[in-house]
Each structure stands twice: as C-alpha cells, then as structure tokens.
Amino acid sequence: MTRLMHDDAVPDGDTLARLIRQVATERDRQAYARLYSFFAPRVNAFLRRSGLPPGAAEEVAQETMLSVWRKASYFDPARAGASTWIFTIARNQRIDHLRRMRTANVAESAVPVEDELEPSGEALMLCAERESSVRAALKALSEEQATVVRLSFFSDKPHSEIARELGLPLGTVKSRVRLALGRLRALLEASS
Amino acid sequence: MTIHHHATDETLMRVAAGRLPAGPARVVGVHLAGCPACRERLCTFEAVGGTLLETIEPVPMAAGAFAAALAALDAEAAPTVVSGRAALPVPAMMLPGIPLPETLRDCEMSPWRWIGVGVRASALRLPEDPSARLTLLRVGPGRKLPEHGHVGTEFTQVLAGSFSDGYGRYGPGDLSEMGHEIEHQPIVDPDGECICLAALEGGMRLTGMLGRLIQPFVRL
Numbered sequence: 001m002t003r004l005m006h007d008d009a010v011p012d013g014d015t016l017a018r019l020i021r022q023v024a025t026e027r028d029r030q031a032y033a034r035l036y037s038f039f040a041p042r043v044n045a046f047l048r049r050s051g052l053p054p055g056a057a058e059e060v061a062q063e064t065m066l067s068v069w070r071k072a073s074y075f076d077p078a079r080a081g082a083s084t085w086i087f088t089i090a091r092n093q094r095i096d097h098l099r100r101m102r103t104a105n106v107a108e109s110a111v112p113v114e115d116e117l118e119p120s121g122e123a124l125m126l127c128a129e130r131e132s133s134v135r136a137a138l139k140a141l142s143e144e145q146a147t148v149v150r151l152s153f154f155s156d157k158p159h160s161e162i163a164r165e166l167g168l169p170l171g172t173v174k175s176r177v178r179l180a181l182g183r184l185r186a187l188l189e190a191s192s
Numbered sequence: 193m194t195i196h197h198h199a200t201d202e203t204l205m206r207v208a209a210g211r212l213p214a215g216p217a218r219v220v221g222v223h224l225a226g227c228p229a230c231r232e233r234l235c236t237f238e239a240v241g242g243t244l245l246e247t248i249e250p251v252p253m254a255a256g257a258f259a260a261a262l263a264a265l266d267a268e269a270a271p272t273v274v275s276g277r278a279a280l281p282v283p284a285m286m287l288p289g290i291p292l293p294e295t296l297r298d299c300e301m302s303p304w305r306w307i308g309v310g311v312r313a314s315a316l317r318l319p320e321d322p323s324a325r326l327t328l329l330r331v332g333p334g335r336k337l338p339e340h341g342h343v344g345t346e347f348t349q350v351l352a353g354s355f356s357d358g359y360g361r362y363g364p365g366d367l368s369e370m371g372h373e374i375e376h377q378p379i380v381d382p383d384g385e386c387i388c389l390a391a392l393e394g395g396m397r398l399t400g401m402l403g404r405l406i407q408p409f410v411r412l
Contacts (some may be wrong), residue, residue: 010246029262036258041250048251058253061262069265080235084242090208091241099320134239152202153209153244179199185236 003163011038013131016082017075024072032069039083040065043090049154062096064090082129137187145180152177197366199223199230201237203347208237214321215391218345220300221295222389223367286328286351286387293351296389299326312337316389326391331355334382346370353386355379 011019011034047057060145067089075085081189087130138146151162199207199220200316207220219277224230284292284301300317307313310332318324333353349370354363357376362368380386381407 021397033258036261039245040253040257042245042248045248045251046245049248058252058257061253062257066264069261080238081242083246084239087241087245088238090245091208095210101323130236130239131242134236135243138240138243149205149240150244152205153211153241174256177202181205184240185201185233 003058013081013083017077018179020068020072020075020082020085021077035068039068039086045084046087046090047094051155052094052097056097060090060155063097064093067093084131133187137184140182140187141180144176145183147171148176148180149184152181167191193226193362193365195227195229195365197368198227199358199367200369201233202273203369204230204234204236206242208234208241213266213393214318214324215326215344216347216393218299218316218318218324219349219389219391220367222349222351223365225293225295226365227367237305238293244324258321268277276367287330290352290387293389301328304330324391326389329386329388329390331380331388332379333384333386336377336379344390346390348388348390351387353384354381355388356381357384 016035016038019028019031021036023035024027040061044057044061046055047060050062064086068086071089075082079085080088114171141149147166148162155162159173159177160170163170166173168176203212203216203220207217207224212220223240224234225252284297284299286292286301287304291297292299298319300319302315302317304312304314312330314328314330316328318326328351347367348362350362350364350366350368352364354361355378356362357368357378358370359376361381362378
C-alpha cells in the first residue's frame with residue numbers, strides 16, 4: 001500500500017509540476033501521495049477560510065484531490081503552475097458543491113464548471129512565468145492592500161460589511177481594493 | 193472585433209475566486225470567451241489564488257482520508273473521461289439565423305416578449321441557478337432608454353449592434369459594468385438594433401429600467 005509521507009519540506013513549483021506529470025503518465029501513487037500530503041490540508045484550509053463548514057470543506061478537498069488524480073493529464077505547466085491549477089479545481093469544486101446544495105431537489109446540471117477557456121498563444125507564454133512574479137508582487141503589497149486582496153478572495157461579504165469589520169468608511173475599502181488590484185497588476189506587468 | 197470596454201480588475205478577481213453570482217458570471221463568461229486580453233488578466237488573478245493556496249496555514253485532513261482517496265480511485269473501473277462539454281445537437285437560436293453565444297447554449301430561453309416601444313426581452317434560465325436573473329434585450333435603433341439606477345452592479349455584454357451612454361460607445365464584444373452609484377442613459381446607435389445580455393447583481397430597484405424590463409419574468 002502506498003503510504004503518506006510526512007514530509008514538512010515545502011516542495012517547489014517545479015517539483016510539484018513534475019509530480020503531477022508522474023501521476024498523469026505513470027499513474028504513480030507515490031507521487032500522488034506527495035501531492036496529497038502537500039495540497040489536501042491546504043485545500044481544506046482554503047475551503048474553510050472560504051466559508052465552508054469543516055465537514056463540507058474536507059469533503060470538497062477530498063473531491064478536489066480525486067480530480068487531481070483523474071485530470072492529471074490535462075495539467076499543462078505552460079498554462080498554469082501546479083498550485084494555480086489545483087486552486088482552480090478546488091474553486092470549481094466549491095462552486096459545484098454550493099450549486100448542489102442549492103439545487104438539491106432539482107435535476108443536476110449537466111454542465112461542469114471545469115471547462116476552461118483556451119488561452120491565446122501569447123497567454124501561454126506569459127502563464128509560464130506568472131507564478132513567481134505573482135508571489136513577488138503579493139509580497140510587495142502593503143499589509144493593508146494584501147488584506148483587501150485576501151478578503152476579496154476568501155469572503156463573499158459585500159464591501160460594506162468588510163468596511164464595518166475593518167472599521168473603515170465604505171469608500172476607503174472600495175478605493176483600497178481598486179488600488180491593490182491595480183498595483184498588483186502593475187507589479188506583474190513590470191516584471192514580465 | 194475590437195473590444196474597447198473590458199472587465200474590471202475587481203470583477204476578474206471575483207471570477208478567479210469563484211465568487212461572482214451565477215448571472216453576472218455568465219455575462220462575464222461571454223465576454224471572456226471573446227476577449228483574449230481579459231482571459232490573460234484572469235490567469236493572473238488565478239495565479240494569486242494559487243499563491244494564497246500555497247501559503248495558507250494547512251488544516252490536516254481526518255485520519256484515513258488518504259486511504260479513503262486511494263480506495264475511491266481503486267473502485268473506479270476505468271479512468272473517467274472528464275473533459276468536454278456535452279455537445280448540443282442543434283445550437284439554440286437567439287433569433288432566426290443567429291445562434292446564442294456558445295457559453296449560453298445550455299440555458300433555457302423564453303420567447304421574446306414586447307416590453308415597451310422598440311424593446312423586447314427574453315429571460316434565460318440557468319441550469320446552475322434557476323433563481324438567477326439573466327436577460328437578453330433587443331432594442332431598436334435610436335431608442336433612448338430611460339435613465340436608471342440599480343442597487344448592485346449591472347453587467348451588460350453587447351452581442352450585436354451598439355449603444356452609447358455618457359461613458360462611451362459599446363459595440364459587439366464590449367462589457368459594461370455599471371456600479372449602483374451610476375445613473376446612465378444608454379441610447380442605441382441609429383444604425384441598427386442592439387442585442388445585449390444583462391444581469392444585475394443584488395437586488396433591483398423596481399423603478400429602474402431593467403427592473404421594469406425584468407419584472408414580468410421573475411416571481412417576486
């Protein structure tokens with residue numbers, strides 16, 4: 001039986017990408033175990049932070065990791081890094097989960113959210129270099145800006161509620177979001 | 193098709209995060225399908241999600257979760273083919289000879305209804321969220337639509353023809369995102385009918401133009 005490795009070292013992006021390729025081409029369970037031990041607890045954390053209750057978060061995290069196995073051959077490192085690819089799977093699984101909850105009594109939708117749009121050739125080139133620039137750009141944001149970026153990602157709360165939580169006027173929150181996103185993009189464009 | 197009006201950063205961020213409601217998400221989806229520049233920007237915001245995922249403090253899975261995953265994979269007889277959207281035999285027609293945008297072909301479209309002079313509308317029902325409001329509008333050339341405001345953001349994607357308001361001219365492929373603080377008065381350009389796809393986020397102000405237009409289609 002394949003065993004989970006309890007390896008605290010954080011694998012780098014290239015290693016993670018290689019592991020996904022091994023799962024795709026060799027159905028390598030050892031590689032899958034390493035992916036699982038790194039990503040499952042992070043996807044779980046991400047989903048909880050996104051507002052799913054613990055049980056649902058774990059269920060959706062499990063579904064996400066099963067998708068990683070099934071869809072490994074669709075992973076294209078030229079298009080997105082390993083973490084970004086798995087993030088988009090988790091995001092779509094979360095949407096599917098919420099959809100199932102909402103339409104529990106209605107016939108299930110036949111259309112998966114998974115369908116990805118084909119990027120242009122130019123986009124392919126840029127995607128490959130994006131990951132490290134994004135990481136650097138996020139670090140370069142001020143703490144305030146990083147907070148609104150995180151809140152935009154993790155929270156369904158309208159800006160008015162975020163404003164109340166941060167004790168700020170609504171206009172300030174809105175302009176901070178705009179500034180943070182604009183700055184993020186400027187940093188990314190400067191580094192590409 | 194030259195696109196002049198794009199999705200905002202904030203909207204793309206919400207798409208990347210999976211947090212745009214179903215109706216607006218469809219409108220932006222139609223825009224993305226025709227706009228390589230916005231798809232490229234979306235990739236950037238998805239990479240933000242990837243970075244947040246990588247750096248989050250992990251929450252351990254229950255004991256035995258990995259073994260359960262392997263058991264689930266063992267139970268699958270053959271590798272599941274997960275790709276591809278179900279091919280529809282006949283493309284749904286928006287108007288005779290004009291198919292619905294591909295990203296809307298799984299929606300159920302109501303017949304066009306007369307809403308006012310020179311204005312027709314059709315409601316689209318989304319399989320993923322039957323309560324979502326998504327409306328196709330067909331407005332005659334030169335028609336001036338009443339000035340209106342709305343409670344949330346209004347997302348409008350032009351499919352054919354064009355309209356203009358105080359913020360510019362919107363042609364095929366253009367996306368207009370109008371915040372609730374904005375009052376605007378779209379006028380369809382005189383050279384032809386304009387067909388667009390519109391969704392409102394949040395509640396609607398029933399005195400507003402879209403509110404009046406959509407009201408007949410939704411049970412309130």
